[in-house]
Amino acid sequence: MVAASAGVSVATVSKVLNGRSDVAESTRTLVQEKLQQHNYVLSATSRAESGTRAIVEVQVEAALVAYSSEIVQGVIDAGSQLGIDIVVSTRVGAAANLTSERPAAWARALALTGRRAVIGVTSELTEERLAAMSRARVPYVVVDPLGMPLARLTSVGSTNFAGGLTATQHLLSLGHRRIGYLGGPKTAACNHAREHGFRAAMEGAGLDLLPEYVTTGAFSYETGVNTGGSMLDQAEPPTAIFAGSDEVALGVIEAARIRGLNVPRDLSIVGFDDTQLAHMAAPPLTTVRQPLREMGAVALRTALRLAAGETIESHHVELATSLIVRGSTAPPRSTSGRGRSSRSR
Known part of the structure; x- marks a missing residue:
């Protein structure tokens, strides 16, 4: 359906979904638009079967500081060990507006770019954003949420x-x-x-x-x-x-x-x-x-378990602090x- 709507072959749609580089940018944009129109989301299982490396995005609420840099480094280190590609973004400017005002479009865009899961660092998550992520089938795990944790939110913190x-x-x-x-x-x-x-x-x-x-x-x-x-x-x-x-x-x-x-x-x-x-x-x-780097690593492992359809023991994990x-x-x-x-x- 998507291929016919875009006037391209099924193989071309597959290349776009798998992030292949041998697709003209204009064609890629057209296919992505049609995928959004048809609310198409590539499942985590299909992405794994395609043979491409999984991509997890780390979203930082603002500019990186010493605290968030340590968490991101923990995610990156764990991703390297697990063979996961990590993309880091900050939720400022136009990206913040899209996330806040059009959560459904934001979540679909993440799914279309092949994100296996998203990790938010000190993010403020609304019920609308969480529901949009759920519909897009992209698990969301937050490290130290800015707001009081929502009942369905999976989070990692410390004592x-x-x-x-x-x-x-x-x-x-x-x-x-x-x-x-x-x-x-x-x-x-x-x-x-x-x-x-x-x-x-x-x-x-x-x-x-x-x-x-x-x-x-x-x-x-x-x-x-x-x-x-x-x-x-x-x-x-x-x-x-x-x-x-x-x-x-x-x-x-x-x-x-x-x-x-x-x-x-x-x-x-x-x-x-x-x-x-x-x-x-x-x-x-x-x-x-x-243990900031360990918190990042736990967030990544938790997100990947959710993406694989596993049941996690707790929606909130706390790691021990020490003086x-x-x-x-x-x-x-x-x-x-x-x-x-x-x-x-």
Whole structure:
């Protein structure tokens, strides 16, 4: 039907479906248009039987940063071992509009280009997009979804609550009582879990949670510089800050430097992720390690199992976090140096 509609041979349609290069671009465009008109989707089984290498696309919500680069590298490494071709794209500009405003066309386009599955990194997925992917028979797996996970969404993350708890308990063990939390987007599930871990540790120590010590923003250096700076400008600033990401933590270090504060003598800082930035920070950053490359590899293996029609044991997988202690944390200075201690219950 597609071949007759396009006025080409069945062999030509097969070449387009398999991504062969020996097809004129005008013919390829015409065939793809006809395939979309007929809602044709090549199944994962048919693609495997065609003998072509499977293609998995990794979509990053914004420009690559240290965190997302580590996850993408994990997918690439695992793809190399499994003989899978990995394509990386960012969901910005026209691509973001197509995804948000025309999810059905976006999903069909992915299927027509031979994508076996799609992995989203910190993606915000709507029910419409998820339904479109399901109809196109292209499995979608998300690493650290930006929104609260949908019931049918398959995702990979880490033990964010445990990480937040451990980071805060580390600061408490050093003697800090005025501890701030500077997190990421309010809608991010991972941010909620890290903040809840922070709150659990503080409440477990019998300390009041001061509203001015808990704030959110973006997982960015700028958030650390600006919002962290505002926290440090308070009449009674915290003696320690738990930042929701390494980039935020580095921004807080800069905000402290601008104000003449020394890390860790005047301010202790803990990050989250353990990216390369943590090693390059001055001083080296104490942080909660997420196994980012392993998370990417697990996302790929999960996506391929779904593409093969397998039943997975869980729609959400969490990998363990661990605290890495470096030079950005130390016991607080005498309370006479920077204000009174936090109130206890």
